[in-house]
Amino acid sequence: MKNRLIPCFISQSAATSLFLLAVCLAVTPLVRAQQDGAGNKYELKGVTDRSDAIYHVNELVGFEFTLSNNGKPVSNGEVTYVISKDGQSLSDGRKVISNGRIILSGQMSEPGFLRCTVTYVLKDSSELMAMAAAGIDPLQIKSGTPAPDDFDIFWDAQKQKLASIPMEPLLTPVESHRDGIEVYDLKLNCLESIAPVSGFFAKPKGAQPRSLPAMMRVHGAGIWSASRGEAIAGAEMGMLSVDINAHGVANEKPREYYAELEQTLLKGYSHRGRHDRESCYFFGMYLRMVRAMNFLCAQPEWDGQVLIVNGVSQGGAQAIAAAGLDSRVSIIGAGVPALCNQPGPVSGWPWLVPYENGKPDPKILQASRYFDPVNFAARTKAEAVFSVGFVDTVCPPSTVYMAYNNISGEKQIVNKPLMGHESPEYIHDIFTGIFQAHVQRMKKNVE
DSSP states (O other): OOEEEEGGGEEEEGGGGGGOOOOOOOOOOEEEEEEOTTOOEEEEEEEESSTTOEEOTTOOEEEEEEEEETTEEOOSOEEEEEEEETTEEEEEEEEEOBTTEEEEEEOOSSSEEEEEEEEEEOTTSOEEEEEEEEEESGGGOOOSSOOOTTHHHHHHHHHHHHHTSOOOOEEEEEOOOSTTEEEEEEEEOOOTTSOOEEEEEEEETTOOTTOEEEEEEEOOSSOOOOOHHHHHHHHHTTSEEEEEOTTOOOSSOOHHHHHHHHHTTTTTGGGTTTTSTTTSHHHHHHHHHHHHHHHHHTSTTEEEEEEEEEEETHHHHHHHHHHHHOTTOOEEEEESOSSTTTTSSSOOTTOOSOEETTEEOHHHHHHHTTSOHHHHHTTOOOEEEEEEETTOSSSOHHHHHHHHHHOOSSEEEEEETTOOSOOOHHHHHHHHHHHHHHHHHHHHHHO
């Protein structure tokens, strides 16, 4: 499917122009500020010489950084800089500050992201650092590692095992505090070797059979309860709505409960069992999604058409995986998705594959390929909306585009040249608008 980049920093497939959400996003430099020992406030910020920060291969990219002290341009001194491809250094050096400005440039001979990092040393020897980045033909970025030959066989076998285990839903009514909405704490059995599904399920009261779309929200990294409020929000949009926590732990416990898990039973969970595909922690996380989707689609109110999966970071990775694992998923929202391109060496959190002397651990590399969203993206025809931060060092933009470019269905991406690893409310609103438009379009297709 052809893609094009369009104004307002949303790129999409050509065929989706009829439902473009025309939201213009402000271009505000990412400001890094720091005080020195004397109380002086320094600010350093950088931008590219194009507001959309999109360039072609071999095209010169201009970077401009501005440095101020208590609001006034720093008139002398110098900075150090590194220009890199996806964080891998291409050039470095020193640059003299001229009336508070530092002008640099670079280019790349292949698709990827060109990043410029500038560092200024304050008088008290502390360092102030800022970044700017440019996408170089990002729609041409390819993944370097293919899926394992038995990728589909492996996951089909796991789904068959899961299907042989009764769900035995445990639905405990809880307060919704919303007229016309019912909500339940939800537990679902999974494989004996993994934790159960734990979340909240909400729906409008009195809905007719086959009348409601469905939505599943999945969580970013960390350990906490499922969100009753998010489940309710989905139901208020007229959907069967489930919000599941990533670990199958109990919901709405005191904060200390989750903090203790983070320091004990679930400490370092993201790397647990990473040497083997069936012991890797994400094995259970992905299968819990499969079970939760099966539950949603088994509800008599489900319309049989719309199944939305939405998440940010680790949740973005799960959303992509969900679509690759279940063909009923009709659209995904993947905000700054993690886990992409795990074989690396440029990869997103949690950087499963360790490298020593430039070589990856072979067993971990092989296992990681079964959990990489890049591979799941190639296995879905679902629609998709992604977001990406060009200066995101947690989930680098090249890795996000590797997954995005593997999506074959209608798709669009919110490009944020000056954003790091973030999920601001306005992007959440963009995703919600796209989901609502998808629901309406699917209804018209049925009619």
